Amino acid sequence: MKYYFSTTIKNESFDTVKEKVILALKKEGFGVLTNINIKQTFKKKLDVDFKPYEILGACNPDFAYKALQAEDKIGIMLPCNVIIEQDEDESITVAVVDPIASMGAVENPNLEGIAQEVQQKLKRIIDLLKN
Structure with a gap:
């Protein structure tokens, strides 16, 4: 099972893509x-x-x-992780976790609708x- 969704962006800087990601998250109600x-x-380490x-x-x-x-220990799976990484060809890949894949491990039917x-x-x- 694939555990994430992603896209690759070309011809934009890492910082520009990061700003776009944060704005897109806000648009969908995420901080x-x-x-x-x-x-x-x-x-450093x-x-x-x-x-x-x-x-x-x-x-x-x-x-x-x-x-x-619905599940008081679900905090272990929160927050939703989003990665931004620069590829060898200088393109930027953005990937987000698939909450259905991660919450599916919990086996609580009360989480299914939320995850969807x-x-x-x-x-x-x-x-x-x-776009």
């Missing part, structure tokens, strides 16, 4: 709670060079609340970035 800069972290790669922890408070009401709604929103974000 960015965390931003993990893998490139900087690996350089391991003294290794790595490609530009960031993990955004995105959260839609309404859906997070509903999910936590969040999946639709995250797919729309990828579609917005394609």
